[in-house]
Amino acid sequence: MSKSVLVVGGGGREHALCRALSQSESIAHVHVTPGNAGTVNYATNHSISASDVDGLLALSETLAVDFVVVGPEAPLCDSLADVLIEHGIPCFGPQAIHAELEGSKRFAKEAMQLAGVPTAEYIVLDSTSDFESALVSHSDNPWVIKRDVLAGGKGVVVTTDLQEATEFIKESIKTDGHVLLESFLPGEEASMLVVMDASGFVCLPPSQDHKRVWDGDKGLNTGGMGAYCPAPVVTEEIHHKVLERIVKPMHESLSGMDVPYRGVLYVGLMIDENGDPFVVEFNVRFGDPECQVTLPMIASDVGELLFAAATDALENHSVSFHDKHCLTVVLASEGYPQSAIKNRLILGAELADDEDNVWVSHAGTGMNDSNQLISTGGRVLATTAIAPSLSDARALSYQRMEKISLQGSHHRNDIGYRALR
Ligand code: AMP
Ligand code: GLY
Numbered sequence: 054m055s056k057s058v059l060v061v062g063g064g065g066r067e068h069a070l071c072r073a074l075s076q077s078e079s080i081a082h083v084h085v086t087p088g089n090a091g092t093v094n095y096a097t098n099h100s101i102s103a104s105d106v107d108g109l110l111a112l113s114e115t116l117a118v119d120f121v122v123v124g125p126e127a128p129l130c131d132s133l134a135d136v137l138i139e140h141g142i143p144c145f146g147p148q149a150i151h152a153e154l155e156g157s158k159r160f161a162k163e164a165m166q167l168a169g170v171p172t173a174e175y176i177v178l179d180s181t182s183d184f185e186s187a188l189v190s191h192s193d194n195p196w197v198i199k200r201d202v203l204a205g206g207k208g209v210v211v212t213t214d215l216q217e218a219t220e221f222i223k224e225s226i227k228t229d230g231h232v233l234l235e236s237f238l239p240g241e242e243a244s245m246l247v248v249m250d251a252s253g254f255v256c257l258p259p260s261q262d263h264k265r266v267w268d269g270d271k272g273l274n275t276g277g278m279g280a281y282c283p284a285p286v287v288t289e290e291i292h293h294k295v296l297e298r299i300v301k302p303m304h305e306s307l308s309g310m311d312v313p314y315r316g317v318l319y320v321g322l323m324i325d326e327n328g329d330p331f332v333v334e335f336n337v338r339f340g341d342p343e344c345q346v347t348l349p350m351i352a353s354d355v356g357e358l359l360f361a362a363a364t365d366a367l368e369n370h371s372v373s374f375h376d377k378h379c380l381t382v383v384l385a386s387e388g389y390p391q392s393a394i395k396n397r398l399i400l401g402a403e404l405a406d407d408e409d410n411v412w413v414s415h416a417g418t419g420m421n422d423s424n425q426l427i428s429t430g431g432r433v434l435a436t437t438a439i440a441p442s443l444s445d446a447r448a449l450s451y452q453r454m455e456k457i458s459l460q461g462s463h464h465r466n467d468i469g470y471r472a473l474r
Contacts, residue, residue, distance in 0.1 A: 055081035056360060059113050060096065061133070061146075062103050062124025063087040065383070065416035065435050066341035070122055071095040072414070073348040077356030084116055090426055091402075091415025091434070106133050113142050120145060120363045123316070126338050130156040130203060134315070143363035146316040147337050151307065154318070154335040158199045158208075158233050161335050168306040170299050172332040173197070173238050179231040184222050187234055188215065194237035200225045201233060206276050211237070238333065240325040241471065243284045244343045247300050247320060248358060251313030252368035254304045255358065256296065258350050259287035259322075260343045261471065266390055268467045275390040276432055279468030281380040281443060282346040286324055286471065295322065295330045315362055319343070342435055345414050346379040349439050378443040381414070382450045382468050383435045386428050387461025393417075393431035394461060401457040402426055402434060411438040411449045413457070428459055443472055 058080055060070050068091050074083045075095035086109070088098035101108040103125055110133075113121055121137055123129055123146030130152040134144040153160040165172045178184045188196060196218040200208035210221045225232035242264075246257040260282035266272035287295065299320060307314040319336035339347070348355060352373045361370040386393035395417070402413050403426065414437055417430020436457070438449035447469050454464060 055079060056119035056356065057082040057084065057116065058356065058359075059116060059118045059121045060085040060088075060124060061109060061121060061128060063089045063092070064124065064341055064430075065414045065432060066339050066344040067124040068092050068414040068416065069345040069348050070124060070339070072412070073351070073355040074122070074359075077354045079354050079360065080356035084118060086112060089415045089429075090418040090420055091413065103128055104131070106131050106136055109133060110136050110140060113137060114140065118142070120360055122146065122359055124338060126152060126155045126336060127203060129316075129337055143360070144315065145359045145363040147314045148312050150310075150312055151314045152337045155337045156203050157201050158334075159201050162233070164303075164306065164335075165332055168302040170302055170332055171330065173236040175233045175235040177231050178222060178226065178234055180226055184219070184234070188218055191234060191236065194239075197235040197237050198222055198225070199233040199235060200229055201231060202229050206274065209274075238323040238325070238331050240323040240331075241286050242333065243287050243322045243324060244340050245287070245295055245300070245320040245322060246339060246343060246347055247304075247318045248316075248362050248367065249304055249307070249318055250315045250362045250367045251308050251365045253370070254300060255367060255370070255372050256292075256300060257347050258283040258374055259292070260284050260340070260346050261286065262340060262343055263465055263468055266385075266465075268465050273390050275385070277340070277342045277383065278385065278465045279380070279382045279435070280340075280342045280346045281378065281446070281469045281472065282343070282350055283378070284472065287322075288328070291324060291328050291330060294328070295320070299330060299332060313365065315365065317362075342381050342383055345381045345435060345437050349379045349437070350374050350377065375439070377439050377441055378446045379437065379439040380443060380446040380450050380469050381435045381437040382454050382464050383416075384433050384454065384457060384459060384462050384464045386417070386431055386433055386459070387463070389431035389463075395428050395430065396421070397428050397460050399426045399428055399433065399457065399459045404456055406453065410440065411436065411453050413437075413453065428462075433459060433462065443469055447473065
């Protein structure tokens, strides 16, 4: 039976979800709220904010959707999945008790300890702690300091600057009461998205984000400036280790709880020089922009996969992947990530594409009163391509990017460099 689905959110990740769901045979209609200027090509946009839990429940009931797919973490931490499930609406995205894996770094660390999952050592500092000696005793490597709240990507500082470390600790303790000081993990990062429910799990192909704003991984951290999938740093041997040491123990631990984890667990990995994987972070949602390069790699029906996870039916569900490579390049507004200049005209995004190979995903876009496409956020859009080789996917993405203009905007020129060097 064909289903209707409501996607919650309005960024590049949700554009990718709408696109993949609209291409799924199992899905008759895709709704999205609030969506963006690009999601209208695949879905019906609605105006309820992704943070309005009551409004989202009411919308789901009015539309009588078969299930809801939640993009961002904040509504999950605010119990959106709990509320939907209470009203009989299946939800792809975990309940609040599990959303704490992203909402609280300490909770995530404790969950990892309980499951025996490898991660960096850490200590918790509060106003009674002697944090000066703690910093001295961790001074062989950069200091890694993490706030224990949802901080929209601004909750982590990795620094060798004592003053910056000290100030971040003091500020965090003042606002949050405590903060985590973590050992530095050297290595290369990768992301593994694992779709799971009470009955089973499916590892999607690993990907790699580019978090720094400038080429060569220089400059400030961002939400992510581009990504590609699969990431060859996760060799078959490392994949096996991730499965045995991280995914299976986490799934066992989560599925043994009264409330199962239904959704996607984003495993942020650091792979050290011996090829041993450690967890840097968990997120309780698809990564952005990892989602944009991972969903197109799924050859089977994405709607069926997400519905199965929302209804504890993964055990008997099989998923197949394309033997291809997908790469996305993000275009950001002038001033991003500090303060993005918005409301500028975007030209060239509307040109027709051979959508099977290359397409434009919108993130921070909208229409002005004259019905022209404008920027409304820091990360504005992305050009994504899928091809038999990573270098072809990269060439297609960058060729498409060249046709787009937005005053003052910037993008990285080296997406995929670790795999292509
Ligand atoms: P998180 O939000 O925990 O993923 O941290 C943001 C970024 O900080 C990560 O993507 C890493 O680049 C870096 N990071 C976090 N924890 C560590 C660590 N223990 N060692 C080295 N880098 C880290
Ligand atoms: N791209 C990193 C994230 O979604 O958290």
